[in-house]
Amino acid sequence: MSSILITRPEHDDTTYYLSHWSKEIIALADQKGIHIFDLNREKAVKLEVESRLKKSYPNLVILNGHGNDTTVTGHKNEPLISVGENESLLKSRIVYAISCKSAKVLGPKSIDAGALSYTGYDDDFIFMYDPNKISKPCSDETAKLFLSHSQRFTESLIKGNTVKESFSRSKNILRENLMKSLSSDSKDNALTRYLWWDLTHFVSHGDLNAAIS
C-alpha cells in the first residue's frame, strides 16, 4: 500500500501558505486510500521525520519548508534532511521539496544515496501573495499563480503518473500562468519576472519514470 510523508511547518507567512496549499493534496490522497503521515507545525521536526522514514517506508516524501543548497528545514527552520547527515533516509523514495535551493546539491546527493527522484528548486523559490488573504491562503488568486503548478505536480503523482509526466504537466501550468500574467493589463503583469524565475529553477533529478504505486 502506498503512503506519503508530508512536512507542513507554519511558523511564518511562507510556510503557512505552503502548508495550506498542501491540504487538497492530503484530501486527494485520503480519497485514494493512500496513508498520509502529516507532520504539521511542531511535528515537522527532524526526530519525527527520521522516525517516519525509518519505520513507515513512505513512497512519496513531500517537504514543505525553507532550505538552502544542502538542507531542507521544518518547524522554526530546524534542519530535517541535510547532505552528509541523513539524505540516505530518502533511499527508494520519490521526493518533492517545495523549498529554496535544495535541488541544487541535496537533490543530486539524495539520488546518489538511492532516492528514486528528487524534484524541487535549484535556487530560491519566489512567490507573491496578498497579505489580506493570509487567513484564507487558498483563496489568494495571486498566490495561485505561483503555487498551482506545485499542487498539480503532487496530485499527478498521487494519481499514479510518472515523475516525468507530473513534472511536465506542472511546468506547463507554470508556463500558462506566466503567459497569462505577461499578457495581462492588470497588476499581475508585474509578477511575470518571479514566475519566470520559478519556471527556470524548477528541476527534477533521478529516475523520471518512477511512480508511486
Added chain:
Amino acid sequence: MKEHISEDLKELVIVRLETLPSDRKVSIGAYGEFDKEELIQHVKKGDEIGSKIVEVELEFLRALKEGIVA
C-alpha cells in the same frame, strides 16, 4: 551574485520594482517576505537580498531580450 551593484543598475531595477503592486508581498524563501518598499530599500542598500532581487530582474530581462519570454 556577489559583485558590487552599480548605481545605474540599482536605478534600473528600482524603476522596474515600482511597477509591482503595493498591496502584495513577495516571499523570497529563507530571506523572508517583503513589500514593494522593502524590496526597493534592499536594492538601494545593495545587501544580499538586494543582490538577489537584482539577479532576478536581470535574468528576466535577459530572457526577454533573447525572446525566451514573449
